[in-house]
Amino acid sequence: MPSASTIQTLTQLSYLIAAALFILGLKRMSSPVTAVSGVRWAGVGMLLATIVTLAFMGASSLNLMLVIIAIAIGTVIAWVSGKRVAMTDMPQMIALYNGMGGGAAAAIAAVELYSGNEHNPVHLTMAAVGGFIGAVSFSGSLIAFAKLQGLITKSVRFSGQKFVNLAILLITVGFGFMVVSGVGADSGLPVVSLLFVSALILGVAMTLPIGGADMPVVISLYNALTGLAVGFEGFVLDNAAMIIAGTVVGSAGTLLTQLMAKAMNRSLGNVLFSNFGETSVAGGGAAGTQKPIEASDAGVMMAYSQKIIIVPGYGLAVAQAQHKVWELTQLLMDHGVKVRFAIHPVAGRMPGHMNVLLAEAGVPYDLISDLDEINAEFETADVALIIGANDVVNPDARTNKSSPIYGMPILNADKAKNVIVIKRGQGQGFSGIDNALFGLDQTRMLYGDAQAAVSQLIQAVKAAG
Amino acid sequence: MIDGVIALYIFMLAAFTGYEVISRVPVILHTPLMSGSNFVHGIVLVGAMVALATADTTLVRVIGFIGVLLAAGNAVGGYVVTERMLKMFVLAGKKKGP
Numbered sequence: 366m367p368s369a370s371t372i373q374t375l376t377q378l379s380y381l382i383a384a385a386l387f388i389l390g391l392k393r394m395s396s397p398v399t400a401v402s403g404v405r406w407a408g409v410g411m412l413l414a415t416i417v418t419l420a421f422m423g424a425s426s427l428n429l430m431l432v433i434i435a436i437a438i439g440t441v442i443a444w445v446s447g448k449r450v451a452m453t454d455m456p457q458m459i460a461l462y463n464g465m466g467g468g469a470a471a472a473i474a475a476v477e478l479y480s481g482n483e484h485n486p487v488h489l490t491m492a493a494v495g496g497f498i499g500a501v502s503f504s505g506s507l508i509a510f511a512k513l514q515g516l517i518t519k520s521v522r523f524s525g526q527k528f529v530n531l532a533i534l535l536i537t538v539g540f541g542f543m544v545v546s547g548v549g550a551d552s553g554l555p556v557v558s559l560l561f562v563s564a565l566i567l568g569v570a571m572t573l574p575i576g577g578a579d580m581p582v583v584i585s586l587y588n589a590l591t592g593l594a595v596g597f598e599g600f601v602l603d604n605a606a607m608i609i610a611g612t613v614v615g616s617a618g619t620l621l622t623q624l625m626a627k628a629m630n631r632s633l634g635n636v637l638f639s640n641f642g643e644t645s646v647a648g649g650g651a652a653g654t655q656k657p658i659e660a661s662d663a664g665v666m667m668a669y670s671q672k673i674i675i676v677p678g679y680g681l682a683v684a685q686a687q688h689k690v691w692e693l694t695q696l697l698m699d700h701g702v703k704v705r706f707a708i709h710p711v712a713g714r715m716p717g718h719m720n721v722l723l724a725e726a727g728v729p730y731d732l733i734s735d736l737d738e739i740n741a742e743f744e745t746a747d748v749a750l751i752i753g754a755n756d757v758v759n760p761d762a763r764t765n766k767s768s769p770i771y772g773m774p775i776l777n778a779d780k781a782k783n784v785i786v787i788k789r790g791q792g793q794g795f796s797g798i799d800n801a802l803f804g805l806d807q808t809r810m811l812y813g814d815a816q817a818a819v820s821q822l823i824q825a826v827k828a829a830g
Numbered sequence: 831m832i833d834g835v836i837a838l839y840i841f842m843l844a845a846f847t848g849y850e851v852i853s854r855v856p857v858i859l860h861t862p863l864m865s866g867s868n869f870v871h872g873i874v875l876v877g878a879m880v881a882l883a884t885a886d887t888t889l890v891r892v893i894g895f896i897g898v899l900l901a902a903g904n905a906v907g908g909y910v911v912t913e914r915m916l917k918m919f920v921l922a923g924k925k926k927g928p
Binding site: 404439472 | 834837840841844845846847848849851852853854855856857858859860861862863864865866867868869870871872873874875876877878879880881882883884885886887889890891893894895896897898899900901902903904905906907908909910911912913914915916917918919
């Protein structure tokens with residue numbers, strides 16, 4: 366067995382290497398070509414740090430056994446669920462794993478605070494703050510998961526909710542102060558437990574009123590918060606790998622959250638504290654009646670077009686229609702039609718979610734364009750085919766100041782010569798806002814499940830050709 | 831030991847690093863990247879292991895056990911879903927449109 370100082374040096378070295386691999390890995394994940402190698406590099410770092418810790422942490426045999434059993438259970442559950450989850454359910458799965466990380470950070474804080482071995486006031490503060498953030502992230506992420514998974518369908522809202530949440534926040538901070546300062550330690554109050562319980566309640570109370578459309582921003586925020594909590598606990602444990610990795614994720618996650626909120630033209634405060642989706646909109650923009658079209662007519666129109674822009678939305682993902690859409694695209698390209706995909710930054714449920722789904726179907730990414738690249742091209746398109754998208758093509762965002770999405774950048778599908786909208790029914794979309802596009806003269810509605818409707822279009826195009 | 835001002839330096843440099851690394855990421859990779867950063871904070875596993883290793887009461891052992899279990903879930907789950915998503919980009923990239 367090497368000496369204690371050698372062990373210390375080896376452990377710290379492995380953490381240094383792990384931290385470097387995490388940063389390089391994240392860097393490589395920022396380009397599609399190197400992305401897979403990026404996550405593998407980070408994986409090597411994680412494995413190295415875990416193995417070295419396991420070998421040198423010097424636990425009693427009971428504790429060592431508990432560590433191994435806990436890792437085994439956690440690994441099996443996460444491995445199986447991660448392999449099985451459908452691509453469409455990815456956002457809530459990320460929320461769930463993120464919540465687990467937050468819970469783990471809170472657990473570390475709880476171990477430090479309950480064992481009472483820690484007296485350094487800086488470390489106590491770090492432990493309490495990290496535990497608080499971790500617990501909020503834990504319960505908040507679980508609520509986000511439950512909402513996206515459909516386990517909770519109602520958004521709980523009541524007047525004065527902001528003030529109730531503020532009160533819970535202040536109470537939590539108060540308990541945190543008592544834990545750190547030792548004030549009221551002789552009062553017999555279980556302040557450590559009260560801190561964690563109120564932090565958990567805060568996470569639930571903050572997340573319950575937030576509507577499904579805003580959930581990706583919230584998940585991203587909790588991701589950043591978990592990173593921060595991990596960083597704080599890293600200070601407590603003198604663990605450089607945790608400090609660096611946690612802080613990197615904390616700042617990267619904050620930036621990512623801002624980018625997402627910006628793409629939806631909403632501020633973060635707006636997402637957290639306004640009641641989006643509840644405000645009933647006077648149907649001012651939705652003039653005109655919706656005009657249906659048969660799949661056969663739509664197919665003929667598309668087969669004889671020069672250029673078609675497809676706008677996929679979450680409805681496509683729900684119906685698992687991405688493979689059919691690629692089949693339709695290939696068929697149209699064989700007819701000499703120029704086909705492009707236009708992806709709104711918040712298409713699907715998260716920025717980039719729709720790209721993942723199209724990639725799953727095998728759509729090459731040179732056919733996929735984002736909002737800035739494609740918006741000028743709608744004017745030259747013969748057909749804009751909207752599949753299960755709604756708010757991201759709603760021209761009210763440009764013109765109707767009373768609309769809740771006014772000012773959000775949209776895809777200018779209304780500029781195309783013809784618009785075909787595949788939609789399940791005549792109802793409103795995810796956010797409950799009327800869509801002026803559906804009533805325009807050049808718009809035709811193709812009602813039905815996205816997968817069935819696209820299959821009909823494929824038959825129609827084949828028949829036309 | 832990492833203490834005081836040194837800790838603040840590490841914190842500051844890591845914060846800038848995170849910001850820089852993400853700021854050049856194309857929108858199409860936002861979801862995998864969020865998942866990837868979610869995996870990276872799975873490093874909380876080593877902290878949870880150390881915390882459980884020092885546990886000396888039943889209460890602390892139970893909390894530490896839950897912590898390690900959750901952290902392992904974060905790390906493994908984060909890795910599996912991130913790799914699955916990113917693999918699709920490679921496949922899609924190789925398949926060129928006609």
